[in-house]
Amino acid sequence: MLEMIIVSSVQVMMVVGATLFCCAYSTWLERKVLGRLQHRLGPTYAGPYGLLQPMADGLKFMFKEDIVPDNVERTTYFLAPIVSFVPALLSFAVIPFSPGFELFGYKFTGVISDINIGILWIFAVTSLGVYGIILAGWSSGSKYSLLGGIRASAQMISYELGYGLSIIGVILIANTLSMTELVAKQASDSILFFENWYILQQPLGFLLYIVCAVAETNRAPFDLPEAESELVSGYMTEYSSMRFSTFFVGEYANMLAVSCVGATLFLGGWGGPAFLSFVPPVIWFVLKVFLFMFFYIWLRATFPRLRYDQLMRFGWLVLFPLALANTMITGLIVLW
Amino acid sequence: MSAELVVFFISAVVAVCGALMMIVQRNPVASVLYLILSLVAQAVCYIQLGGLFLGAILVIVYAGAIMVLFLFVIMLLNLRGGEELGKPMNAISLFTKFTIPTLMLVELLFVIKESFASMTGSNGADALSDGFGSVAEVAKLMFTRYLYPFELTGVLLLIAIVGAVVLAKSEDSQPTAEGEN
Numbered sequence: 001m002l003e004m005i006i007v008s009s010v011q012v013m014m015v016v017g018a019t020l021f022c023c024a025y026s027t028w029l030e031r032k033v034l035g036r037l038q039h040r041l042g043p044t045y046a047g048p049y050g051l052l053q054p055m056a057d058g059l060k061f062m063f064k065e066d067i068v069p070d071n072v073e074r075t076t077y078f079l080a081p082i083v084s085f086v087p088a089l090l091s092f093a094v095i096p097f098s099p100g101f102e103l104f105g106y107k108f109t110g111v112i113s114d115i116n117i118g119i120l121w122i123f124a125v126t127s128l129g130v131y132g133i134i135l136a137g138w139s140s141g142s143k144y145s146l147l148g149g150i151r152a153s154a155q156m157i158s159y160e161l162g163y164g165l166s167i168i169g170v171i172l173i174a175n176t177l178s179m180t181e182l183v184a185k186q187a188s189d190s191i192l193f194f195e196n197w198y199i200l201q202q203p204l205g206f207l208l209y210i211v212c213a214v215a216e217t218n219r220a221p222f223d224l225p226e227a228e229s230e231l232v233s234g235y236m237t238e239y240s241s242m243r244f245s246t247f248f249v250g251e252y253a254n255m256l257a258v259s260c261v262g263a264t265l266f267l268g269g270w271g272g273p274a275f276l277s278f279v280p281p282v283i284w285f286v287l288k289v290f291l292f293m294f295f296y297i298w299l300r301a302t303f304p305r306l307r308y309d310q311l312m313r314f315g316w317l318v319l320f321p322l323a324l325a326n327t328m329i330t331g332l333i334v335l336w
Numbered sequence: 337m338s339a340e341l342v343v344f345f346i347s348a349v350v351a352v353c354g355a356l357m358m359i360v361q362r363n364p365v366a367s368v369l370y371l372i373l374s375l376v377a378q379a380v381c382y383i384q385l386g387g388l389f390l391g392a393i394l395v396i397v398y399a400g401a402i403m404v405l406f407l408f409v410i411m412l413l414n415l416r417g418g419e420e421l422g423k424p425m426n427a428i429s430l431f432t433k434f435t436i437p438t439l440m441l442v443e444l445l446f447v448i449k450e451s452f453a454s455m456t457g458s459n460g461a462d463a464l465s466d467g468f469g470s471v472a473e474v475a476k477l478m479f480t481r482y483l484y485p486f487e488l489t490g491v492l493l494l495i496a497i498v499g500a501v502v503l504a505k506s507e508d509s510q511p512t513a514e515g516e517n
Contacts, residue, residue: 073365076365076369115388116388116470117388117389117392117471120389120392120393120396121392123392123396123400124379124392124395124396124399124400125395127395127396127399127400127401127404128372128376128395128399128400130400130404131372131404131407134404134407134408134411135365135369137411138365138407138411146411149411150408150411150412153404153407153408153411154408156404157401157404157405157408160400160401164396177471
């Protein structure tokens with residue numbers, strides 16, 4: 001019992017720490033990559049290659065004055081950043097980072113909780129994350145915030161359907177909802193180590209997943225809820241100091257979460273080439289997640305923001321029917 | 337007292353209190369928030385009883401999708417706290433307000449009586465089969481024993497969707513980019 005408590009708490013601390021660290025350095029990566037893509041240098045002053053920039057930003061946020069406007073609904077206003085941040089962190093509870101390892105004589109499983117409905121857990125907690133944005137928009141008492149909140153809720157309801165349906169194909173093929181089993185089923189010993197990855201059997205599902213994931217996390221080109229050019233900063237307009245940075249970190253935690261889920265469902269999780277077995281599996285996982293994150297930043301630098309009606313039409317008339325068709329075809333093939 | 341019992345009592349109390357607070361709140365947004373709290377507590381109850389799938393679906397569908405729609409509508413209408421009480425009730429609303437809760441109360445008492453009767457017969461534990469509450473078990477029941485009710489519910493929902501589309505279209509005939517839920 002005691003050993004279980006020690007192992008679980010150490011594992012939880014490791015995952016939360018790694019997540020927060022990655023969130024901080026995702027901001028650095030984003031600024032660096034965006035800079036390079038736009039022929040700039042990005043942050044250079046704080047430390048070598050600007051590596052200390054996330055610390056500087058964090059300190060700056062802490063020392064800024066926390067301004068609370070007069071006409072906010074106080075309880076929901078204070079609750080909103082937490083509600084948007086916690087679900088993102090919760091979804092890491094079922095993501096398998098490695099096949100398990102031994103440290104100081106204790107056995108670690110490589111996943112905080114291996115429940116047999118892992119994917120449903122992720123969808124359940126991420127579907128709660130939207131409340132943070134809606135409540136922030138509603139409670140701020142500002143029209144920009146309200147518009148951002150309304151946009152966010154409409155966008156998230158619309159894309160949640162495609163997001164949920166895009167992974168049904170993988171579930172049908174794998175015949176399981178457990179994240180660890182999904183990784184195990186994608187493993188392969190041959191030289192073509194990626195032969196069992198579901199991206200090969202579900203290319204359309206993968207495409208739909210990526211598009212919907214970008215929309216679900218409110219990233220460019222689907223970042224309508226915080227469109228600077230029209231809504232100042234959307235639902236975050238009235239937030240400052242640490243409350244603003246909680247939203248900010250929450251957004252990156254959400255990006256990391258959907259990247260981790262994508263890497264687990266479609267790219268084989270921590271599985272790597274068998275002939276490179278001396279590399280710790282967690283390295284492969286991090287590499288795959290990094291690919292997703294880089295793709296996110298690349299998208300932001302490449303595409304202009306969609307118009308709101310284009311976004312809605314695309315979600316309902318293109319993504320949703322495609323996801324339905326993908327589900328039906330996969331189901332027929334599996335039955336056959 | 338085992339850990340499971342503690343979890344059950346906490347989540348049950350939160351669920352009931354959330355439901356009560358939802359009714360007594362004047363502010364519609366606060367009502368929605370208390371209902372979400374109650375739903376999440378109910379999901380914890382289900383999970384603690386072994387219904388992992390049911391709990392997850394409850395959160396995804398009700399707390400994650402339907403309540404978002406509720407909040408969305410409240411925000412669009414921009415209802416702020418302290419709404420005045422409506423007009424005095426007419427006969428129809430008075431009738432429905434008392435009949436439906438009475439019927440539900442009778443149904444609830446009946447269910448409680450039945451479950452007490454089955455509890456005294458056996459200790460209740462042997463009623464659970466292996467893999468109870470798992471996705472496979474739920475699906476098996478849904479597509480064999482409860483196939484007709486399940487399909488009928490689907491038809492009912494379809495009728496509701498068609499009705500919603502018709503109502504939305506007849507209001508103003510200009511095409512909108514948003515879809516129906």
